[in-house]
Structure formats: structure tokens, C-alpha cells
Amino acid sequence: MNIISTVGLAFSSIIEHPLRSALTSLGIIIGVASVYAMLAFGDAAKAQVEESLNSISSRTMQVWPDWNRRRSSQSRPQMPFTEQDAAEMRNIPGVIASTGNLQGSNATIATDTNDVSGNALGVDADYLKALGNEILLGENITYADIEQKAPVAVISDGVHNRLFEGQNPIGQTIKVNNVSFIVKGVVTKADNNISFGNDDIFAWVPLPLARDRITGGNPFVRNHVSSLRVVGQLGADLNQVEDEMDVILRRSRDIKSGAPPDYRIFSSRAWRQQAADSTKTLSYILAAMGGISLIVGGVGVMNIMLVSVSERTREIGLRMAVGAKGSTVLIQFLTEALLLCAISGVIGLLIGFGVFKVTVDILKLTFNFNPNVALLAFSSSLIIGLLFGFLPARRASRLNPIQALRHD
Amino acid sequence: MNAQPLISCRQLTKIYVMGKTKLYALNNIDLDISEGEFVAIMGASGSGKSTLMNLIGALDQPSQGHVTINGNDISELKPKALSKLRNETIGFIFQQFQLLPKKTAQQNVELPLMYRTPRPSNIKDMALACLETVGLKDRAKHRPMELSGGQQQRVAIARALAGQPKIILADEPTGALDSKTSIDIMKLLIELNAQGITIIVITHEKDVAAYAKRIVEISDGKVTSDRLNMEAA
Numbered sequence: 001m002n003i004i005s006t007v008g009l010a011f012s013s014i015i016e017h018p019l020r021s022a023l024t025s026l027g028i029i030i031g032v033a034s035v036y037a038m039l040a041f042g043d044a045a046k047a048q049v050e051e052s053l054n055s056i057s058s059r060t061m062q063v064w065p066d067w068n069r070r071r072s073s074q075s076r077p078q079m080p081f082t083e084q085d086a087a088e089m090r091n092i093p094g095v096i097a098s099t100g101n102l103q104g105s106n107a108t109i110a111t112d113t114n115d116v117s118g119n120a121l122g123v124d125a126d127y128l129k130a131l132g133n134e135i136l137l138g139e140n141i142t143y144a145d146i147e148q149k150a151p152v153a154v155i156s157d158g159v160h161n162r163l164f165e166g167q168n169p170i171g172q173t174i175k176v177n178n179v180s181f182i183v184k185g186v187v188t189k190a191d192n193n194i195s196f197g198n199d200d201i202f203a204w205v206p207l208p209l210a211r212d213r214i215t216g217g218n219p220f221v222r223n224h225v226s227s228l229r230v231v232g233q234l235g236a237d238l239n240q241v242e243d244e245m246d247v248i249l250r251r252s253r254d255i256k257s258g259a260p261p262d263y264r265i266f267s268s269r270a271w272r273q274q275a276a277d278s279t280k281t282l283s284y285i286l287a288a289m290g291g292i293s294l295i296v297g298g299v300g301v302m303n304i305m306l307v308s309v310s311e312r313t314r315e316i317g318l319r320m321a322v323g324a325k326g327s328t329v330l331i332q333f334l335t336e337a338l339l340l341c342a343i344s345g346v347i348g349l350l351i352g353f354g355v356f357k358v359t360v361d362i363l364k365l366t367f368n369f370n371p372n373v374a375l376l377a378f379s380s381s382l383i384i385g386l387l388f389g390f391l392p393a394r395r396a397s398r399l400n401p402i403q404a405l406r407h408d
Numbered sequence: 409m410n411a412q413p414l415i416s417c418r419q420l421t422k423i424y425v426m427g428k429t430k431l432y433a434l435n436n437i438d439l440d441i442s443e444g445e446f447v448a449i450m451g452a453s454g455s456g457k458s459t460l461m462n463l464i465g466a467l468d469q470p471s472q473g474h475v476t477i478n479g480n481d482i483s484e485l486k487p488k489a490l491s492k493l494r495n496e497t498i499g500f501i502f503q504q505f506q507l508l509p510k511k512t513a514q515q516n517v518e519l520p521l522m523y524r525t526p527r528p529s530n531i532k533d534m535a536l537a538c539l540e541t542v543g544l545k546d547r548a549k550h551r552p553m554e555l556s557g558g559q560q561q562r563v564a565i566a567r568a569l570a571g572q573p574k575i576i577l578a579d580e581p582t583g584a585l586d587s588k589t590s591i592d593i594m595k596l597l598i599e600l601n602a603q604g605i606t607i608i609v610i611t612h613e614k615d616v617a618a619y620a621k622r623i624v625e626i627s628d629g630k631v632t633s634d635r636l637n638m639e640a641a
Contacts, residue, residue, distance in 0.1 A: 002527060005522060012510075016510050314506065315508055317506075318506045318508070318519075319519070319523070320491070321465070321467060321494060321500050322494065322495060322500065322519050322520040322523060322567070322571070323491050323492065323494050323495025323496070323520055323523040323524065323571070324491065324523045325487070325488050325491040325523075326487055326491075327488075328523065401467050402462050402467050402468060405502065405506065
């Protein structure tokens with residue numbers, strides 16, 4: 001028997017029992033569909049998680065005063081952060097942006113004709129970079145602007161839209177709490193930050209000017225900032241960076257190592273990592289469930305193949321009498337099991353693909369067809385066919401032709 | 409005729425062990441069949457004639473003694489070689505026809521050729537030629553269910569012929585047929601014998617054996633009579 005007639009014979013014996021073949025296939029179809037859908041979903045979730053782990057907010061560490069610090073007459077008052085702290089942290093290896101800012105209460109941002117209520121912040125040149133904001137028009141505040149206390153401001157897209165109605169704002173004058181600034185740039189607000197009410201209304205001005213004229217400052221500490229923000233490079237050891245930030249902060253405020261600090265360093269990478277790990281675990285569990293249904297489907301295939309062998313005992317006996325070798329009969333039945341699983345595998349892949357597509361659309365994940373996952377799911381159906389088809393095929397090949405021919 | 413017989417049985421013994429008792433299905437049989445013969449092997453049920461047929465057909469192995477078919481001692485052949493021997497040398501005809509019900513007459517006839525190596529290129533033509541020999545060329549596309557019993561047995565004979573065997577081994581070929589159809593089948597076998605094919609018919613019916621040129625009678629695993637049938641010859 002050559003390959004073509006072996007496959008042809010397998011195919012004809014599959015279609016000679018359409019209902020039985022369909023029911024048998026169902027197990028494999030469901031198995032392959034779920035293995036594919038789960039693996040592909042896990043793959044997409046992994047990509048999503050990696051993106052989240054590499055995002056700028058995941059690489060950001062913020063330093064805030066420790067508001068929950070136990071207070072007593074013995075404990076010394078909280079030390080504010082300074083521009084000096086930010087500048088020192090800028091030199092830590094693996095840091096791409098380090099910034100301090102002064103946050104005031106609500107501010108009124110106005111042109112001659114319009115005004116909006118929003119936020120005004122005193123910032124340095126690293127601030128917008130640290131937030132991941134992109135410059136749409138003009139340019140960012142520079143350290144030279146800070147040095148010279150230049151009266152310039154960068155505004156958010158939201159301010160641009162509300163106050164200038166589509167006109168070019170660069171070089172125009174705005175007033176922040178009645179202090180005049182010349183608009184130097186417009187930026188989009190990166191959308192990966194947690195946001196509140198009028199979160200797209202921002203004016204950023206050089207730190208010293210803000211301190212002197214808008215937000216006010218700590219009268220006892222020069223260069224005071226309300227919080228610090230440090231962004232690590234992609235792939236940098238952020239724990240190492242955080243340790244060095246701690247060393248700088250302890251030194252600048254003279255806290256001995258081991259003594260409780262009066263500040264806290266916040267970062268989101270720990271819980272993001274945790275989320276990534278649980279997503280990974282979940283996708284493994286789902287794939288394992290798919291695998292189990294595939295095995296159950298395989299048992300179904302074996303069952304039907306055993307029925308088929310015993311139903312066709314006389315046929316097998318006859319084939320052997322007219323010259324079929326045992327190995328030919330074995331290959332014949334194995335081919336039948338394999339073909340059944342291969343057809344089921346293709347259908348299962350199509351269904352799994354549909355399920356995956358729908359899941360991706362609902363969860364708004366990035367759709368990404370990974371051929372390796374499809375190949376893995378399909379080959380698992382073939383492996384099931386081989387494994388569970390072997391026993392019935394071997395039983396067929398070992399039949400005694402004399403007894404087989406007398407079988408009723 | 410060859411000096412060496414086509415089929416040769418020497419001290420052929422087949423023992424079935426049933427618990428503690430040994431059953432001698434065949435007991436020390438010597439039998440030669442030459443090329444071109446038409447032999448009927450006769451016996452009642454349980455006489456051992458089916459066991460003899462299985463051995464002559466290379467479907468079973470003897471307990472003792474030897475069966476040589478076309479120069480090959482079947483005890484010395486491996487399963488693969490036995491398959492090849494059956495495929496190329498022997499055509500089988502069974503009482504219950506043993507046609508594959510879902511295949512057409514032509515596909516049934518093609519069966520032995522499908523298992524031949526190297527595979528002939530003109531399987532279809534060979535099968536049709538065999539169907540023509542048995543007078544059923546116009547039924548090539550019919551399935552066994554659509555044919556009468558006699559026609560089904562003719563298809564089975566065509567299948568036996570398809571491999572161009574030296575021997576046709578027929579086990580009760582008329583057992584499932586009425587007497588008129590039986591006569592047709594036996595006449596067909598005589599025709600094939602006239603073309604040079606060695607025919608061996610296993611039967612318990614005297615009427616069927618009467619068509620053979622030589623009648624071998626078996627009883628209790630032994631040959632009790634081996635004579636030429638003058639009327640047929």
C-alpha cells in the first residue's frame with residue numbers, strides 16, 4: 001500500500017461513519033481549540049504584561065514624606081526634599097531622569113480673554129521627561145531657564161485647546177495666578193498616570209519662579225521641592241537604583257543607616273511583577289485544562305478505534321489473507337487515527353482562533369498571531385492521535401487471520 | 409508438469425491443546441498436489457479439512473512436519489514473506505464471500521493488487537479484466553449488497569484471480585448458494601482450471617467434489633482415500 005491509498009482508505013473509513021467520526025472528533029476539536037486559545041491568550045497576556053513591566057510608570061520611583069511616621073516630642077521634624085537631592089540622584093548609574101517639583105494648590109491659568117482652573121507646578125528640565133510626556137509644539141524648560149529664572153511656561157494640550165482655540169500659543173503670554181509667563185511649549189499628558197478631575201489642565205513653570213511667586217516654599221530651606229521622581233533606564237537594576245537613592249536621602253538629611261527614615265520611596269514595579277506572575281500562572285493553568293480535555297478527547301479516539309477494529313475484524317482477516325502484512329494493517333489504523341485527529345486539529349485551530357480573537361477584542365489586548373502556538377496546538381492533536389491510536393492499531397495488526405475471518 | 413509438486417505436505421501434523429487433552433486435527437498427513445490439478449478435499453465437519461486448508465493457504469503453521477508451497481517451506485518463512493507468498497501465489501475463495509460491503513465490486517477485486525510490491529500500475533484494468541472473466545464487467549460499480557449471492561461469489565472469484573495466483577483455494581465455495589448457482593460457480597472453477605490454475609476445493613458435499621479430477625477424503629485428521637475422479641477427468 002502506498003501513502004496515497006493508505007490515506008485514501010483511512011479517509012473513506014472515516015466518512016463511512018460520519019456521525020461516529022464527528023462525535024469522536026468533538027473531543028479533539030474542543031481540546032485543540034482550548035489548548036490553542038489558552039496558549040494564544042497567555043502569549044498575548046504575556047506581551048501585555050511585558051509592555052506594562054517596561055513602561056515608564058513601572059520604572060518610576062517617587063519619594064514622598066512619610067506621612068504615617070510616628071510623631072513624638074523626641075522625633076525631629078520632617079526634612080523637606082531639595083533640588084540638590086534630585087541633582088545627586090541624576091548621577092546614579094541607570095537613571096535617565098531625576099526631578100523634583102513643587103506642587104501648589106489650584107491655579108488659575110489665563111490669557112487676556114479666557115481663563116481655566118487647573119494645576120500649576122514648579123518643575124525642572126527632567127520633569128516632563130520623567131512623566132513620559134511628549135512635546136507637541138515648541139520646547140521643554142531647560143536648566144538654563146531655571147538658572148536665569150526665565151519667565152517661561154510649558155502648557156498641557158488641554159490648556160492649549162481651551163485657551164487658544166487652535167491658534168499657535170508659542171510666544172504668547174499666559175498668566176498663572178496673575179504672574180505672566182511666555183508659552184514655550186505644549187505637551188501631551190502621558191495617559192499611563194492615575195488621573196483626577198481637571199487632569200489635563202496643567203502649566204509647568206521653572207522651579208525657582210514657582211517657589212518665589214506661585215506656590216510659595218519652605219522659608220527655612222532653599223531649593224525646597226515637595227516630592228522627587230526618578231526614572232530608571234530600560235533593563236536597569238531598579239532595586240540597586242532605589243538603594244542608592246536611599247543612601248543619598250539618608251546622607252542629605254543625616255539619618256543613620258538602620259534608623260527609621262522620614263520619607264518613603266514608592267514604586268509600582270513590585271505589584272506589576274506580581275500581576276505578571278499571576279497572569280503567567282493563570283495562562284499555564286488554562287493551557288493545562290486545555291491539555292486535559294485533549295487527553296480526554298484522545299481516550300475517545302482510542303475507544304472508537306477499538307470499536308472500529310473489532311467491528312472490522314473480518315475485513316482485517318481478509319486483508320491479511322490476500323497479502324496485507326501486519327505492519328501494513330498497523331499503519332492503516334494508525335493513519336486513520338492520525339487523520340481523524342489531524343482533521344479535528346484543523347477545525348479545533350479555527351475555532352480556537354475565533355475564541356482567541358473574541359477574547360482579545362473583549363479584553364482589548366493586542367492581537368498577535370503566533371504561528372508557534374498554532375503549530376504546538378496542532379501537533380499536540382497529532383501526538384494524541386499517535387499515542388491513542390497505537391494500541392488499537394497494534395491490536396488490529398496482531399489479529400490471527402483465520403480467527404478474524406470466522407469472526408461474526 | 410514440474411518434477412516438484414506445487415504443494416507438498418510431509419508428515420503434516422497439527423495439534424490443538426485443549427486444557428490437558430491434545431487434539432490431533434491433522435495426524436501425519438502426506439499429500440502432494442501438482443500444478444494444474446483440480447483437487448477436492450472432502451470430509452465431515454471436524455475431520456480436519458479446514459485445518460488442512462489453513463496450512464495449505466499459509467495462514468497457519470504446522471505443529472510437526474512440513475508444508476512446501478511453490479518451493480517454500482512455510483515454517484521457515486517470516487510473517488512478511490508469508491504475506492508475500494499468499495499475495496502472489498494463492499487466491500482465496502470463502503463460503504461467506506468476505507467482500508467488503510462498502511466497496512464496489514471493482515474495489516473489492518483490486519484488493520490483492522493494493523498489497524503487492526512493487527505495485528502494478530494498471531490495477532484498474534487488471535481488476536476489470538478479472539471481472540470480465542467471471543462475466544460481471546458491467547457490475548463493476550455495484551456494491552455487494554446490490555448483487556445476488558452467486559454474483560457476489562463471482563466477484564470473490566475475480567478477486568482471487570486478480571493476483572494472478574498459481575493456486576485457488578476455495579473453502580466451501582457453494583455453501584451459501586442454491587444448487588443452480590452452485591453449478592455455475594463450479595463450472596467457472598473448471599474453466600479456470602482449464603486455463604492452468606491449480607484449484608483446491610474444500611467441501612463436505614459429494615456433489616461439489618464430483619466436479620474435481622481428484623478427490624481426497626479426510627477423516628479424523630488422516631487421509632482415508634485419494635483417488636482420481638474418472639467422470640470429471
